Amino acid sequence: MVLAAVARRRKLLNDEVIVSLADSSWEILDISGSDISDIGLSKVAEICKSLKAVDISRCSGITTAGVSELVRHCHSLETFRCGGCPRSDHTARRCLGIFKPKLNDVEGDSWEELDTAEIVNGAESLRWLVWPKIDNNTLESFSTECPRIIVNPKLSPFGFRGTKVPTEALPDIALDDPVVEDIDPETWAFRGSIPRAAPTQLLDPAELSIAEKFRLAFVERDTKLAPKRAKNARQHQRRAEREWRTMDARAKALFLASQASKSLHNRS
Structure with missing residues (x-):
């Protein structure tokens, strides 16, 4: 996880790197601002089924297909971060339907009153959605249909609706910050940009696989x-x-x- 966190900060995190590092013990996944696509996210979701918090914000290569695989494999997902750039905001808007659990043929006015056993598919464990640029109409609609999921919670000494807001749901703190807090930033800081080779040229050493x-x-x-x-x-x-x-x-x-x-x- 430390290697993944450093690779993300050095703009080197892609599908190949994250899949090679993924471990079944992971409970958080911060791939924000990386080059990871649906393929990488899907494979990591298959490996890390115990994920509780995931950040895909500013990942233009991730669509609803990748998020669907994440929800399908990770039944303990509680916090989800998204948006941050036009393409990621578009993905977030289309993913709201995925977060609404689909019901079996049951009686009742709201899925909020149902037991987990009566819910099929959907993100039944999701409680915190962090999407800073969600528009008011979408926020109102989603909050009405899914009151169990709190969108953009604010830190308060009294908690949110009687529930303490977890650190993972605070957008100002990166999910993987605790992983590298004891590492000197000078050892992983990246300055400048890595030139990308043209398709007809040999790969630059910086782009070689691990x-x-x-x-x-x-x-x-x-x-x-x-x-x-x-x-x-x-x-x-x-x-x-x-x-x-x-x-x-x-x-x-x-x-x-x-x-x-x-x-x-x-x-x-």
Whole structure:
């Protein structure tokens, strides 16, 4: 999770990176402002089924398809952050229908009064929706249909409607801030931009996959250590030969005979 948080801050978080790092123990997922698409979000949702808080704000590559997969796999999702850019706001608007649970054939005026067992699909565990740019009409409509879900809660010493607002539902605090709070920002701060190679060109080293970066690092290290390994091998061989020669007279005679044989062979 630390690697994912640092990668997000360095603008390096994409589908390949997040899928390679995802772990089933994760309860939060902050991919805001990243290049992650529906594919990456769907695969992470399959792996991290215990997610309780997710932030996809400013992710222009995520649509309702990715959010649907998130809701389908993560039944413990309580906090959802979205919006922040035109395309993400559009996705958020279309996702409101996904957050409304679909009902079986039951009697009753509102799904708010139903047990979870009577609700099929939908985000039955969702309680906090953070969408700063939601328009008033949409907010009023959604709040009327889904009073269980609180939109853009405000921090208050008395809580919200008798319920304490969790830190994950406060937009001013990044979900992954606690993960990197003990890490010096100078070690992950990114300055400038990474040039993206054209499709017909070779990939820039900064755009290589994590696996390829590890492979290249291993090859470079192996190349640097090769002379030292060869030297150590020669020293080990000479030491073994000296020890062998001093073991007994017969071993010494055999060694001298082999040396003489090599000398004669070289002269011929």
